[in-house]
Amino acid sequence: METRLIDVHDDAVCARAYDxxxxxxxxxxxxxxxxxxxxxxxxxxxxDEAERMEMWAAHDGDELVGVATLWLPLSDNTTMxxxxxxxxxxxxxxxxxxxxxxxxxxxxxxEGRVTMVVDFLVPPESDGHGYRRFAERHGFHLSNTEIMxxxxxxxxxxxxxxxxxxxxxxxxxxxxxxxxxxxxxxxxQESLCAVMNQLAVDAPTGDIEFEEESLTPARYREYLDxxxxxxxxxxxxxxxxxDSGDVVAYTDFMLPxxxxxxxxxxxxxVHRDHRGRRLGMALKVENLRRLQVDHPERQRVVTGNDxxxxxxxxxxxxxxxxxxxxxxxxxxxxx
Ligand SMILES: CC(C)(COP(=O)(O)OP(=O)(O)OC[C@H]1O[C@@H](n2cnc3c(N)ncnc32)[C@H](O)[C@@H]1OP(=O)(O)O)[C@@H](O)C(=O)NCCC(=O)NCCS
Numbered sequence: 001m002e003t004r005l006i007d008v009h010d011d012a013v014c015a016r017a018y019d020x021x022x023x024x025x026x027x028x029x030x031x032x033x034x035x036x037x038x039x040x041x042x043x044x045x046x047x048d049e050a051e052r053m054e055m056w057a058a059h060d061g062d063e064l065v066g067v068a069t070l071w072l073p074l075s076d077n078t079t080m081x082x083x084x085x086x087x088x089x090x091x092x093x094x095x096x097x098x099x100x101x102x103x104x105x106x107x108x109x110x111e112g113r114v115t116m117v118v119d120f121l122v123p124p125e126s127d128g129h130g131y132r133r134f135a136e137r138h139g140f141h142l143s144n145t146e147i148m149x150x151x152x153x154x155x156x157x158x159x160x161x162x163x164x165x166x167x168x169x170x171x172x173x174x175x176x177x178x179x180x181x182x183x184x185x186x187x188x189q190e191s192l193c194a195v196m197n198q199l200a201v202d203a204p205t206g207d208i209e210f211e212e213e214s215l216t217p218a219r220y221r222e223y224l225d226x227x228x229x230x231x232x233x234x235x236x237x238x239x240x241x242x243d244s245g246d247v248v249a250y251t252d253f254m255l256p257x258x259x260x261x262x263x264x265x266x267x268x269x270v271h272r273d274h275r276g277r278r279l280g281m282a283l284k285v286e287n288l289r290r291l292q293v294d295h296p297e298r299q300r301v302v303t304g305n306d307x308x309x310x311x312x313x314x315x316x317x318x319x320x321x322x323x324x325x326x327x328x329x330x331x332x333x334x335x
Contacts, residue, residue, distance in 0.1 A: 001058055001060060001094070001095045001096055001098075001099040002059045002099075003056050003057065003058055003059070003068075003100060004056065004059060005054065005055070005056060005057075006054075006056065006057050006067070008041075008044040008045050009045065013057070013064065014037075014044065016064045017055065017057060017064060017067045018037045020064060020065065020067050020086060020088045022034045023089060023090075024066075024086035024087055024088060024089060025086060025121070028123075029325070031150070031324065033256075033259035033262045034259060035230075035256040035257070035258045035259055036256075036257060036258025036259075037258075038231075038257075038258065039231060039232065039258050042226060042229045042230045043226065043230065046226050048222075049219070050073065050074055050075045050076075050219055051071055051072065051073050051075075053069060053070070053072075054069070054070050054072075054107070055067060055068070055069050055070075056068045056069075056070070056100055056103050056104065058097075058100050060091060060096065063091075065088045065090075065091035065094075066087035066088065066091065066096035066100050067085075067086050067100075068083060068085045068086075068100035068101070068103065068104050069083060069084045070082075070083055070104050070107055070108065071083070072108075072111055072113070076211050076212065076214040077200075077211050077213075079112075079113055079114045080115045080116075080210075081104075081108045081111070081113045081116045082117050082119075083104050083117065084119075085097055085100050085101060085104075085118065087100075097134055098138070101138045104116070108334055109334050113334055114333060114334050114335060115333060116140075116332055117143070117208060117329055117331045118135060118140060118331075119146075119329040119330070121148065121325050121326070122325060122326050123325055123326070124323055124324075124325060124326055126326060132328065132330075140330035140331060141330060141331065141332065142328055142330055143205075143206045143207045143208045143329050143330060143331045144204075144206025144207070144208055144306065144328070144329040145306070145326055145327070145328045145329070146304040146306055146326070146327040146328075146329070147305055147306075147307050147313070147323055147327075148302065148323070148324050148325045148326065148327055149303050149304070149305070149316055149321035149322055149323055150300050150301065150302055150303075150321065150322060151301040151303070151316075151319060151320055152299065153263075153291070153292060153298055153299050153301065154292045154296075155288060155319060155320055159320070160285050163281050163285050163319070164281075164285045166278070166281070167279075167282040168278075168282065170276075170277040170278045171239065171277045171278060171279050173242070174241070174242060174277070175239040175240060175241055175248065175249075175277075175279065176240050176242060177238070177239055177240075177286050178238055179235065179236070179237045179286055179287060179290045180235075180237075180238070181234070181236075181294075182233065183220070183221070183224040183234055183236065184236055184238060184247070187245075188238065188240065188247050189217035189220055189221070190217050191245075191246035191247040191248075192220070192236075192238060192247040193215045193216060193217055194247075195247055195248065195271050196215050196250065196267060196269070197212050197214065198269055198271065198272070199213070199267050200212065202269060203269070203306060204306040204308045205306065205329075206306070206308075206329065208329060227254065230257060232254055232255055233255040233295070234252060234253070234254055234255075235252070235255070235263075235287055235290055235291055236250060236251070236287075237250065237284075237286045237287040237290070238250045238283075239270070239274070239279045239282070239283060248270065248271045248273070248274040249269065249270035249271060249274060249279045250267070250269060250283065251268040251283040251287050252265075252266035252267055253266065253287055255291075255295060255298065260297050260298070261297065261298060261299045261300060262298060262300045262302055263291055263295070263300070263301045263302070264301075265301055265302065268280060268283065268284065268312065270283075280312070280315050281315050281318070284319065285319075288301075288319070301321070303316060303321060
């Protein structure tokens with residue numbers, strides 16, 4: 001088994017790598033709706049100053065049978081690496097996964113990193129699952145578990161109205177809610193980035209220690225450009241403090257262009273000074289309403305929450321989200 005760096009500008013290699021990743025992620029997961037090759041290529045080819053990405057392929061003879069991705073954050077969390085390892089189901093148990101993990105460990109050490117994190121999807125009852133055994137065999141330990149939930153759309157307007165009205169008296173007059181398509185306008189970007197940068201430190205993440213992130217308005221705009229080149233729609237509802245004019249809370253949907261039936265729930269965060277006013281529920285209801293009105297083709301929202309994040313989980317359960325699978329994160333020290 002040989003590993004080779006993937007040239008993200010090689011169309012043929014990228015197409016095969018994409019097929020391998022999709023086959024692996026779709027294995028025993030019939031609900032998987034992958035983004036298209038075209039939108040995936042935009043992401044692979046975008047050079048992000050804040051995070052370097054490299055992809056490695058495992059070759060069995062001439063055939064590309066597995067793909068591993070290494071993300072190296074460059075402006076925060078610079079001792080960490082995030083990784084993803086996917087092997088074509090038809091080619092498993094022949095050492096491709098191991099060859100890829102060994103290559104990533106070597107590369108991460110060369111880059112002076114001290115912690116490696118990998119996550120993957122398994123069924124809710126998955127003690128002793130093969131993917132867990134593979135991670136453990138390579139020296140990783142379970143650090144955190146996100147529970148993946150799906151919400152079937154449309155959610156009944158009566159339910160949304162009930163939750164919205166229950167929340168309203170606690171925030172009305174102090175904040176206003178605004179929904180924006182394709183990102184928030186420039187005058188809100190700085191305060192939105194400050195709130196978004198809290199997500200990594202405020203959301204529970206088990207024993208993985210994150211530093212605050214360092215998203216800037218310039219980089220936020222760059223990510224908006226990437227999403228628009230991908231044909232994706234981003235729907236963001238923010239709570240703006242009436243006195244300061246600052247964003248104090250947000251929630252984001254991303255609508256992939258190649259998977260027209262789903263919406264991904266991205267981050268949701270209420271700044272710690274503004275909690276306890278039911279802004280979380282108010283934002284989620286507003287964003288969902290806009291999603292349902294503007295995008296009736298979307299049949300499902302997919303979200304993941306840490307299993308200890310009872311505040312976010314109870315909002316999601318109230319809205320009708322149901323558990324589908326788990327996303328455990330495993331980490332290992334590279335010392
Ligand atoms: C996990 C995954 C990457 C393994 O790839 P692979 O090429 O089959 O891995 P290897 O052949 O190198 O397996 C090495 C060892 O891991 C363990 N292992 C791997 N898959 C296993 C399974 N399904 N059940 C039990 N043990 C397993 C075994 O100890 C295996 O050694 P063995 O075959 O001599 O018993 C692959 O199943 C996959 O792509 N899964 C989906 C994505 C994922 O979970 N990625 C991250 C995992 S950390």
